[in-house]
Amino acid sequence: MFSTRKILMLFCFIVCIFVFNIQCKKEDFSDNTYFGSKVIILGHRGMGTYYKLPGDTYESIIPAIGIGSDGCEIDIQLTKDTELILYHDFLLSSSTTCSGRVSESTLSEIKQCEYHSIKNNIFVYSLDEIFSRIPDLNKLYFSFDCKLDDEVTNFDEYQNQFLRAVKRICEKYNMSNNVFIEGNSSFLRKAQSIGLTNKLFLTDAVKQSSIDTAVFYGFFGICTEMENFEVESQKAHENGLYIMTYTPNNYYSNIIALNKDVDILQTDDPISILKLFERYNYEYIIP
Numbered sequence: 001m002f003s004t005r006k007i008l009m010l011f012c013f014i015v016c017i018f019v020f021n022i023q024c025k026k027e028d029f030s031d032n033t034y035f036g037s038k039v040i041i042l043g044h045r046g047m048g049t050y051y052k053l054p055g056d057t058y059e060s061i062i063p064a065i066g067i068g069s070d071g072c073e074i075d076i077q078l079t080k081d082t083e084l085i086l087y088h089d090f091l092l093s094s095s096t097t098c099s100g101r102v103s104e105s106t107l108s109e110i111k112q113c114e115y116h117s118i119k120n121n122i123f124v125y126s127l128d129e130i131f132s133r134i135p136d137l138n139k140l141y142f143s144f145d146c147k148l149d150d151e152v153t154n155f156d157e158y159q160n161q162f163l164r165a166v167k168r169i170c171e172k173y174n175m176s177n178n179v180f181i182e183g184n185s186s187f188l189r190k191a192q193s194i195g196l197t198n199k200l201f202l203t204d205a206v207k208q209s210s211i212d213t214a215v216f217y218g219f220f221g222i223c224t225e226m227e228n229f230e231v232e233s234q235k236a237h238e239n240g241l242y243i244m245t246y247t248p249n250n251y252y253s254n255i256i257a258l259n260k261d262v263d264i265l266q267t268d269d270p271i272s273i274l275k276l277f278e279r280y281n282y283e284y285i286i287p
Contacts, residue, residue, distance in 0.1 A: 016163040031277040034237040040141055040264040041273055043072045044247045045088070047286075048268030054115045056086040056097065058130055059122055059287070065134070066284035068274045070109045071141035071178070073246065073266040076127055077149070078162045083107040084127040084169060090149050103149040103158070127161060131173045138173075143180040143201070143223070143244065145174045145185065145267065159187060170198060179242065180264070182223045185213055192217070201244055205230055215239050221264075222286070226257045251276070 031039045046060025053059045061072050075088045079102060092098040092105065093094040098113035107126055115122045131137055144166065152158040181191055181198045188200045199220035204210035205228035214222055214236075221242030233243045244264035248254045251272040257265055258273075267273055274280040 001208075015129075029258055029276060031279075034233070034261060035242070035263065037263070039258070039262065039277070040070045041068075041270055041277075041279070042141065042143055042264060042266045043069045043270040044266045044268045045074060046072055048270065049247075049249065050268060053119060053287075054117050054122060056088055056125075057115065057122055058125055058133060059119070061130065062134070063284075063286050064270055065140060066281065067271060067286065068279045068284075069270045073125075073141075073143040074130075075145045075147050076166075077102045077147045078158065079107045079164060080104055081106045081112060082161050082165055084111055084162075084165050086125050086127060086130060089146070090147065090151075092124075101149065101151070103152050117266075127169055128172075131175070133168065137175065138178065141178050142175070143178070143182060143264070145182050148187070159190055160194065163191050163196060166191075166198075167196050168192060170196075180220070180223075180245075184196040184283060185217065188219055189217060199242075201242075204228075206233065206236060206243060207231055208235070211236050211239055211241060214241050226253070226260065229260055237261070248273075 020228055033039055035148060043064030045055025045066045046057065049055065051060055056075050064072050074086050074238050076084050077087050079085055085102065089095060090101050092102060092113055096113035096115050098200045113124045119198055148159060170179050176197045179198050180201055181205050182201045184266035185201055188202060191200060202210055202214045202219050203223050204221055206224050207230035210222055221244060222236055223244040226245045226248055236243055242263040243259065244266065245257050245262045246266035247268050248257045249268035251269065254267055254269060254273040
């Protein structure tokens with residue numbers, strides 16, 4: 001007769017073997033997409049929400065690229081003097097030493113804004129400054145989450161100025177083909193009318209109506225939260241649309257996102273997914 005202790009030990013052993021086998025199967029993933037390319041791994045705002053330094057900064061973007069990410073998702077906004085900056089919220093006081101709205105402040109004023117951070121001297125950057133400081137920029141990809149402030153006086157003209165600024169900076173650095181633009185249908189159609197040649201991603205759930213809209217207007221793909229899949233990615237893929245999803249924040253949520261057959265992954269945990277695909281740069285030391 002087995003003692004209770006031996007039965008418990010045997011049970012634990014079986015569970016460990018079961019978990020080990022599942023883990024091995026989970027790690028047997030391919031980073032090939034429906035279209036024959038590799039899954040594009042983008043760090044969310046850089047190294048991700050849980051990194052020790054603020055996102056949307058040079059100090060967060062460079063490590064994400066250094067460890068092997070294909071690029072980054074970044075939040076961009078338009079200043080009062082029509083310059084693009086990297087910043088998530090409309091109010092500067094939410095994360096920095098400054099006050100006021102981004103849309104009501106000039107670039108020179110915003111560049112004085114220091115982030116609340118464990119490290120001193122981390123400031124808000126212009127997009128021009130970030131692009132100018134990144135080595136081999138044209139080998140990377142960026143997805144622009146365009147933060148549109150609907151409290152501006154003339155919202156229509158504001159959107160036009162925003163898109164013209166995006167077009168200007170992409171053409172300056174020859175990045176139009178490497179910068180994805182996220183937005184609703186109206187915003188993306190404005191981008192088309194202004195002459196942007198970037199890959200345009202409709203921000204919506206993956207569903208039949210969004211697929212139809214994207215196909216009708218000639219958008220490149222759909223950008224969605226990883227929970228917002230009403231139909232399978234294959235439906236979009238069969239219509240020539242790419243799927244970009246956000247924002248898994250650990251190994252297992254990265255796996256869940258990959259199981260949805262996405263083409264571009266914005267992740268708060270680029271480390272684990274890069275290691276899974278054996279694309280992690282172990283020679284780079286994260287600051």
